[in-house]
Amino acid sequence: MAQEYIVIGSGPTGTAAASALIGKGHPVRMVDVGLRLEDERQRVVDQLARSTHDRWAPAAVEFLRKGANADSKGLALKQLFGSDFPYRDASEALRLTIPNDSLKPSFALGGLSNVWGAAVMPYNDRDLRGWPLSEADLAPHYRAVAALIPMAAERDDLAAEYPLYTERPRPARPSRQAARILEHLRGRRGRLARAGIRFGHSRIAMQTDRCRQCGLCLAGCPDALIYNSRQSLDRLRDHCGFSYESGLVVRTVEERGEHVLVRAEDTSTGAPRELRGIRCLIAAGVLSTARIVLESLGWFDRPVSMIDSQYSILPLLALRGTPGVEQEETHTLCQLYLEVGDPALSDHGLHCQLYTYNDLFKMALDKVGGGLLARMPGARAALLRRLMVAACFLHSDDSGRIEVRLERGEGGAARLVAEPTPSPRTARVVRGLARKLLRHTWDLGFVAAAPALHITAPGRSFHTGGAFPMSNRPGDADARSDVLGRPAGWRRIHLVDASVFPTIPANTITYTAMANAHRIAAATADL
Numbered sequence: 211m212a213q214e215y216i217v218i219g220s221g222p223t224g225t226a227a228a229s230a231l232i233g234k235g236h237p238v239r240m241v242d243v244g245l246r247l248e249d250e251r252q253r254v255v256d257q258l259a260r261s262t263h264d265r266w267a268p269a270a271v272e273f274l275r276k277g278a279n280a281d282s283k284g285l286a287l288k289q290l291f292g293s294d295f296p297y298r299d300a301s302e303a304l305r306l307t308i309p310n311d312s313l314k315p316s317f318a319l320g321g322l323s324n325v326w327g328a329a330v331m332p333y334n335d336r337d338l339r340g341w342p343l344s345e346a347d348l349a350p351h352y353r354a355v356a357a358l359i360p361m362a363a364e365r366d367d368l369a370a371e372y373p374l375y376t377e378r379p380r381p382a383r384p385s386r387q388a389a390r391i392l393e394h395l396r397g398r399r400g401r402l403a404r405a406g407i408r409f410g411h412s413r414i415a416m417q418t419d420r421c422r423q424c425g426l427c428l429a430g431c432p433d434a435l436i437y438n439s440r441q442s443l444d445r446l447r448d449h450c451g452f453s454y455e456s457g458l459v460v461r462t463v464e465e466r467g468e469h470v471l472v473r474a475e476d477t478s479t480g481a482p483r484e485l486r487g488i489r490c491l492i493a494a495g496v497l498s499t500a501r502i503v504l505e506s507l508g509w510f511d512r513p514v515s516m517i518d519s520q521y522s523i524l525p526l527l528a529l530r531g532t533p534g535v536e537q538e539e540t541h542t543l544c545q546l547y548l549e550v551g552d553p554a555l556s557d558h559g560l561h562c563q564l565y566t567y568n569d570l571f572k573m574a575l576d577k578v579g580g581g582l583l584a585r586m587p588g589a590r591a592a593l594l595r596r597l598m599v600a601a602c603f604l605h606s607d608d609s610g611r612i613e614v615r616l617e618r619g620e621g622g623a624a625r626l627v628a629e630p631t632p633s634p635r636t637a638r639v640v641r642g643l644a645r646k647l648l649r650h651t652w653d654l655g656f657v658a659a660a661p662a663l664h665i666t667a668p669g670r671s672f673h674t675g676g677a678f679p680m681s682n683r684p685g686d687a688d689a690r691s692d693v694l695g696r697p698a699g700w701r702r703i704h705l706v707d708a709s710v711f712p713t714i715p716a717n718t719i720t721y722t723a724m725a726n727a728h729r730i731a732a733a734t735a736d737l
């Protein structure tokens with residue numbers, strides 16, 4: 211039906227956009243590749259969900275954890291229930307080349323929200339410098355998204371700067387290690403504030419009331435309590451104006467008068483398909499969206515530059531150990547946030563996510579010194595009582611970039627080539643941050659193990675986008691979009707994922723990507 215809005219992708223931004231359109235009474239057809247978890251793994255997940263935690267068979271738990279791996283450089287590419295399906299087939303279909311696979315596209319139902327860490331935080335006006343939008347423009351959409359996702363948060367000091375946008379934040383119970391650090395930080399609040407360090411509970415898109423504290427979070431929640439946009443899709447399916455079709459890879463989009471023509475390929479037969487809609491909203495994830503746009507515009511060998519909020523792993527050692535962490539029942543997602551503002555380090559805020567004990571710590575320690583620590587159980591246990599890890603994110607101005615171009619390949623099949631370029635600022639800023647945390651050891655209650663800092667490559671945070679940044683004055687032939695996500699003078703084709711971010715502030719990308727997708731979709735519905 212040509213009066214439909216076509217939304218490409220079932221990840222967080224596609225489902226947020228579709229929810230806005232359905233909310234305004236418009237028919238939506240969502241097209242997606244839509245890969246799913248293998249049946250054999252889903253059956254085991256369902257078994258765990260049905261039985262009480264104490265009756266879980268260790269072999270079943272191990273099966274779902276398979277693939278979870280960590281060393282001192284952080285977590286290996288995260289999987290869901292031991293499966294790599296969130297990343298499967300996508301790089302191959304895009305014919306993507308990127309060194310070390312630092313950034314990957316997803317063809318999964320729910321996209322990368324199958325594996326995300328669920329850490330959420332809005333941007334405020336300071337973060338939105340350089341955007342053609344203000345906090346007030348996004349606020350109603352942050353509120354709308356907060357009603358789509360669960361939000362475990364606390365009304366604490368951070369709420370003054372970063373509104374919660376929900377009346378019912380249900381806090382997650384912090385681990386004992388986190389609670390102890392939090393208490394320590396509260397006692398030093400004034401000194402920390404003077405040093406530009408603010409702190410608070412993490413905010414995670416997780417339903418807390420049914421949490422069994424099984425600690426499996428990083429492998430996947432058997433009770434589906436961590437937000438996955440598949441849950442939003444399930445709710446959208448209840449509306450008669452909504453339809454969903456999986457098994458299609460969209461290749462190009464084109465405006466034809468008052469309509470949009472979407473050309474796709476059936477994943478099982480390879481047969482071409484054409485779909486018509488009144489508008490098209492592209493939410494295919496930043497690499498796949500770039501490929502669709504570049505190919506549709508015929509922009510071969512014309513690079514676009516992606517920006518990234520680069521992240522680093524910084525081990526921390528608590529001044530006071532917490533015995534029994536290995537036996538503790540707790541969630542293992544991010545526990546605490548530190549927000550650091552220090553003009554001597556950067557013009558922008560820095561965001562640190564603190565994780566306390568989880569099984570991956572043990573795995574990482576066992577690899578230290580060629581297995582030396584594993585042979586010293588006393589020393590290992592003493593370390594585990596104190597060990598925490600901070601994931602430190604930087605603003606895109608302090609991070610490397612990724613140049614992306616479409617190259618004509620042999621036999622007509624084009625390749626998407628992505629080349630990360632590190633920035634000399636990154637190491638300076640993040641090492642400065644580690645030294646700053648070290649100077650404030652007594653106020654923070656932990657020692658930052660600065661020599662063990664590991665800086666990951668651009669793209670590895672997956673907080674990436676900005677190939678077609680929104681601007682108040684985009685040119686008809688340039689890569690910038692207008693404020694409704696339309697690059698290159700398009701009128702009916704809108705990019706609604708993070709491809710349109712003008713900058714990427716440090717404090718988590720997806721909540722704003724969803725709010726912005728919701729904003730664009732709601733605005734197109736009124737055009």
Ligand SMILES: Cc1cc2nc3c(=O)[nH]c(=O)nc-3n(C[C@H](O)[C@H](O)[C@H](O)COP(=O)(O)OP(=O)(O)OC[C@H]3O[C@@H](n4cnc5c(N)ncnc54)[C@H](O)[C@@H]3O)c2cc1C
Binds near residue numbers: 222288318
């Ligand atoms: C390990 C990991 C941890 C993360 N942790 C966090 C976190 O804690 N906080 C945070 O804010 N962000 C986090 N992120 C980033 C977050 O997952 C992404 O920002 C978010 O998933 C992007 O949503 P999206 O809808 O734009 O795209 P995606 O999630 O990539 O979804 C893309 C969708 O488009 C479909 N699609 C793709 N190409 C095509 C095509 N050609 N035709 C048809 N359909 C197509 C796919 O099937 C999929 O449904 C993390 C990412 C990873 C990988």
